Amino acid sequence: MGKIEVEPVEARLAERLAHLRAEHGWSLEELAARTGVSRSTLSRLERAEISPTAAMLGRLCSAYGRTMSQLLAEVEAEPPQLVPADRQTVWRDVTSGFTRRSVSPPHPGLRGEVVEGVLRPGADISYDEPPVPALEQHIWVLDGVLEVTTGGAAHRIGTGDCLRFRLWGRSRFHNPGPGPVRYALLIVLP
Numbered sequence: 727m728g729k730i731e732v733e734p735v736e737a738r739l740a741e742r743l744a745h746l747r748a749e750h751g752w753s754l755e756e757l758a759a760r761t762g763v764s765r766s767t768l769s770r771l772e773r774a775e776i777s778p779t780a781a782m783l784g785r786l787c788s789a790y791g792r793t794m795s796q797l798l799a800e801v802e803a804e805p806p807q808l809v810p811a812d813r814q815t816v817w818r819d820v821t822s823g824f825t826r827r828s829v830s831p832p833h834p835g836l837r838g839e840v841v842e843g844v845l846r847p848g849a850d851i852s853y854d855e856p857p858v859p860a861l862e863q864h865i866w867v868l869d870g871v872l873e874v875t876t877g878g879a880a881h882r883i884g885t886g887d888c889l890r891f892r893l894w895g896r897s898r899f900h901n902p903g904p905g906p907v908r909y910a911l912l913i914v915l916p
Contacts, residue, residue: 747768861893865889867907869906872886876895
């Protein structure tokens with residue numbers, strides 16, 4: 727008997743289901759109790775030995791607090807590896823003096839993104855809260871000086887320095903001058 731060929735999307739779905747269970751810290755038994763799907767069926771689903779029925783997938787989505795569309799978007803084909811400069815979205819806030827380039831944009835199959843930020847001298851931007859609690863950020867100053875306040879602590883980051891943290895509450899980005907500051911911001915979802 728030959729090995730059964732698994733469709734790439736089925737393999738990614740199986741892998742995502744296994745990761746979701748691990749992220750929740752649930753055993754196969756606990757997930758079975760929550761969904762009404764047998765332990766052995768769940769095991770076979772996570773190993774891509776069988777494909778889920780719509781009903782099974784619906785029960786799993788309910789247990790994980792996702793719509794079916796969200797789950798399926800998470801198993802889309804791999805994102806393109808190359809993001810050409812001319813396809814990177816650039817957004818400018820003239821009022822605050824902030825330019826944001828999405829160097830490596832978010833994708834359902836990836837947990838991180840890379841943003842290039844430029845602040846004019848004197849620019850001062852505050853954020854009330856992160857879009858996702860415990861958002862991991864790494865700020866690498868490429869040119870200039872950036873003052874970042876997070877967790878109530880102010881940090882002065884010079885050219886070549888990197889500040890890394892998990893963001894829980896308010897944050898502030900300030901360019902004390904005299905010139906513009908350019909930095910790379912790496913964002914990783916928890």
